[in-house]
Amino acid sequence: MVEPPPLPEYDRFHSAHVPELRPDHIPLRWEPLRYGNRARVRDYTCDCRPTFYELCHSGGECFIRRTRRLNGQVLVDECMRGRTARTLEAWTRLLAGEAG
Numbered sequence: 001m002v003e004p005p006p007l008p009e010y011d012r013f014h015s016a017h018v019p020e021l022r023p024d025h026i027p028l029r030w031e032p033l034r035y036g037n038r039a040r041v042r043d044y045t046c047d048c049r050p051t052f053y054e055l056c057h058s059g060g061e062c063f064i065r066r067t068r069r070l071n072g073q074v075l076v077d078e079c080m081r082g083r084t085a086r087t088l089e090a091w092t093r094l095l096a097g098e099a100g
């Protein structure tokens with residue numbers, strides 16, 4: 001039997017990848033996740049990376065959820081809970097490597 005060729009890169013379904021944080025990035029203050037996991041996810045980064053992010057909406061508030069897979073553990077925290085405009089700005093910066 002012939003091995004199927006590996007999938008070309010464009011055949012994988014990757015979402016946005018967060019670039020390396022720039023040295024002059026704005027530090028975000030990550031806090032323990034509140035209200036469990038009940039939230040609507042509006043946008044997300046690719047989970048092929050050990051750390052991925054989700055832009056969430058819950059109870060009229062917006063926030064960024066971070067999931068980190070470290071040594072077999074899954075750590076989840078959040079930041080920028082509050083008004084959509086402010087959270088969205090942080091999200092845009094995070095996607096550009098300007099905040100994290």
Ligand SMILES: [Zn+2]
Nearest residue numbers: 014015046048
């Ligand atoms: Zn990916």
